[in-house]
Amino acid sequence: xxxxxxxxxxxxxxxxxxxxxxxxxxxxxxxxxxxxxxxxxxxxxxxxxxxxxxxxxxxxxxxxxxxxxxxxxxxxxxxxxxxxxxxxxxxxxxxxxxxxxxxxxxxxxxxxxxxxxxxxxxxxxxxxxxxxxxxxxxxxxxxxxxxxxxxxxxxxxxxxxxxxxxxxxxxxxxxxxxxxxxxxxxxxxxxxxxxxxxxxxxxxxxxxxxxxxxxxxxxxxxxxxxxxxxxxxxxxxxxxxxxxxxxxxxxxxxxxx
Amino acid sequence: xxxxxxxxxxxxxxxxxxxxxxxxxxxxxxxxxxxxxxxxxxxxxxxxxxxxxxxxxxxxxxxxxxxxxxxxxxxxxxxxxxxxxxxxxxxxxxxxxxxxxxxxxxxxxxxxxxxxxxxxxxxxxxxxxxxxxxxxxxxxxxxxxxxxxxxxxxxxxxxxxxxxxxxxxxxxxxxxxxxxxxxxxxxxxxxxxxxxxxxxxxxxxxxxxxxxxxxxxxxxxxxxxxxxxxxxxxxxxxxxxxxxxxxxxxxxxxxxxxxxxxx
Numbered sequence: 001x002x003x004x005x006x007x008x009x010x011x012x013x014x015x016x017x018x019x020x021x022x023x024x025x026x027x028x029x030x031x032x033x034x035x036x037x038x039x040x041x042x043x044x045x046x047x048x049x050x051x052x053x054x055x056x057x058x059x060x061x062x063x064x065x066x067x068x069x070x071x072x073x074x075x076x077x078x079x080x081x082x083x084x085x086x087x088x089x090x091x092x093x094x095x096x097x098x099x100x101x102x103x104x105x106x107x108x109x110x111x112x113x114x115x116x117x118x119x120x121x122x123x124x125x126x127x128x129x130x131x132x133x134x135x136x137x138x139x140x141x142x143x144x145x146x147x148x149x150x151x152x153x154x155x156x157x158x159x160x161x162x163x164x165x166x167x168x169x170x171x172x173x174x175x176x177x178x179x180x181x182x183x184x185x186x187x188x189x190x191x192x193x194x195x196x197x198x199x200x201x202x203x204x205x206x207x208x209x210x211x212x213x214x215x216x217x218x219x220x221x222x223x224x225x226x227x228x229x230x231x232x233x234x235x236x237x238x239x240x241x242x243x244x245x246x247x248x249x250x251x252x253x254x255x256x257x
Numbered sequence: 258x259x260x261x262x263x264x265x266x267x268x269x270x271x272x273x274x275x276x277x278x279x280x281x282x283x284x285x286x287x288x289x290x291x292x293x294x295x296x297x298x299x300x301x302x303x304x305x306x307x308x309x310x311x312x313x314x315x316x317x318x319x320x321x322x323x324x325x326x327x328x329x330x331x332x333x334x335x336x337x338x339x340x341x342x343x344x345x346x347x348x349x350x351x352x353x354x355x356x357x358x359x360x361x362x363x364x365x366x367x368x369x370x371x372x373x374x375x376x377x378x379x380x381x382x383x384x385x386x387x388x389x390x391x392x393x394x395x396x397x398x399x400x401x402x403x404x405x406x407x408x409x410x411x412x413x414x415x416x417x418x419x420x421x422x423x424x425x426x427x428x429x430x431x432x433x434x435x436x437x438x439x440x441x442x443x444x445x446x447x448x449x450x451x452x453x454x455x456x457x458x459x460x461x462x463x464x465x466x467x468x469x470x471x472x473x474x475x476x477x478x479x480x481x482x483x484x485x486x487x488x489x490x491x492x493x494x495x496x497x498x499x500x501x502x503x504x505x506x507x508x509x510x511x512x513x514x515x516x517x518x519x520x
Contacts, residue, residue, distance in 0.1 A: 180491070181472075181488075181491050181495070184491055184494075
């Protein structure tokens, strides 16, 4: 039983995972991160789960790492930091991951949101990388994923000043895909996740891979990877079903094969 | 700790916040800003406050920034007024506009500078007949702040907004009412009682629904028609989930007076 997470049973292919450390604004202590990594690992293996929605509460998605915990780690402690493996597991989740962000998404919280494929933000959400204020810097993707999402000028400004941006600004910059009334953030994220869950699982998986690789490779390699993935799908039963259902003007029934 | 520069209390659902530096015409210094901020924080987190009433002690409502709190001596560094706006005035008007309950403002006397624009960030403004609004900024080479440049044209139209902002002349309460800048003018002696009565009345209403109305109307200036229709749909969804909606319908069906809880 996770202590810092509420994990709902999957419904319509979607699993809702809620961070629950309200007294610490959902600060990502190592135990929470470990629970989240384990939950996503289980979800990756669970045929009932096609997509996961991750959220916090109205006040905070996650307001950063656990500072007290970090203070106890010296150089050697950092080198042996168990968190690195947890972050890697979260980022490597092969199915669709949607973040529903209300309130603060700061530091590790912002980095966690950026591990998701899609971010839906409430109108009062705040995204920031305030690590610099503590004499440190982002250590879980904040200098990498942020740059890829919003471009260099804004990423530099956010990381070097530590000042957060509004959800409206995040929308303009391309960090989030949608801004909603805070009360509907989770509903919208669930709706998007359910939409994805109704598609052919293999197509979703390979499309996600291709998109993630797009940020890391040159165009020629990216196009080659895309074509390979595209070709692989030609061998699936779901592709035949998808095309046939389209021709016959009916809803497809995908099986993940 | 007790407040020095404001009077503040929450009673029967009404949060009363009154500027209290009468000798300085209730002008803002840092200390008063901090107390107002603390009081508004308490209102936001209070489980019983269902309406905020904002007013001033003495003969003025608020004369804006206390200039004696500013250091502009010859040879001194150029001040960064943007910093004080970032730190104090913008958060203040944002809080008033975002507060999830009706905000009544009783303008009891002169309202000048930021003090003339703070009421405009409130929801229902009553003003004493002798009260006046003065966009004094232009007289000392400044720009209307605390939302003035945005709210004035929307409330009274561009021509009047420019005249107010560029001439800095006194606008009497009655004229302000005729122009649609404020909700209502009240006789001086009756202002506080009328404002309190209005606040007490509002405190019995469906607070959550009123907060949603406020959200919708505030957003209307920024949205196109289509976006606003979608916002209305979303706000109505939220309103439809409230206890007060159920109570309202039930009371109507059974021909009785509803007992709203504000949720």
